[in-house]
Structures are given as C-alpha cells and as structure tokens.
Amino acid sequence: MPLIKIETNQAISDPARQGVMEKASAFVANLFGKTEQYVMVTLEPGKDMMFGATTGPAAQVTIRKIGLDADKCSEYAKAVCDFLQQELDVPPDRVFAAFEDVNPRQLGWNGKTFG
Secondary structure (H helix, E strand, C coil): CEEEEEEECCCCCHHHHHHHHHHHHHHHHHHHCCCHHHCEEEEECCCCCCECCECCCCEEEEEEEECCCHHHHHHHHHHHHHHHHHHHCCCHHHEEEEEEEECHHHCEECCEECC
8 A cells, every 4th residue: 555645736628638647656666665556646727726835837746655664765755746746847946745654543444454
C-alpha cells in the first residue's frame, strides 16, 4: 500500500487526467519498489490554492505508506518535486510534500487490515 494524493491549482483536461494518474501510479510503485497492484492515486486538479502569497502553479502532495522509511524522505521529496515539475509544470519551490508512515493495523483493505 502506498497512496499518493496530489492536489494542485493546475488545470488538467479530462482526457489528460487518466494519463497523469497512470504515470503517478507507476512513479510511486517504482519509488518504493512495489507493484502497482496496491498503489492508490488521487488527483485533485484545479483547486483554489495560494502559496507564498501568489496563485502561481503549486501543489500539495501526501504520500502514505506502511513502513515508510523516514530517513529517505528527503530523497522522496526530490523525486516527487521532479515528477510534478515534469508532469504538471509545478516548480519544486512551489510544492509541499507530506510523508506519512501508516500502522498496518490501522489500514483496511478487502475486509481486513494489513496487520
């Protein structure tokens, strides 16, 4: 289970959204060495968002994962910023990324928890 939630003020056309989500799914799977079978992606484009007192391109990303290695969050942050710059044209200095380690006993799927 990793989950990536991308909120951005960038507009993404309906036809392009599927492609961005597919790329985000593959990105997260690769980042954590997992298969895409358990990766969840949520994408919320076109949100009202202000950062640094301006409404220029910006994004807020949340990544949740069981067993997230906190020592690698800096590495993950760079990868997330590079991905968002490439896919959504959001500069790295306009991205907040939050990383959350999830307790497997507190995450359910398919009628049971992971722990």
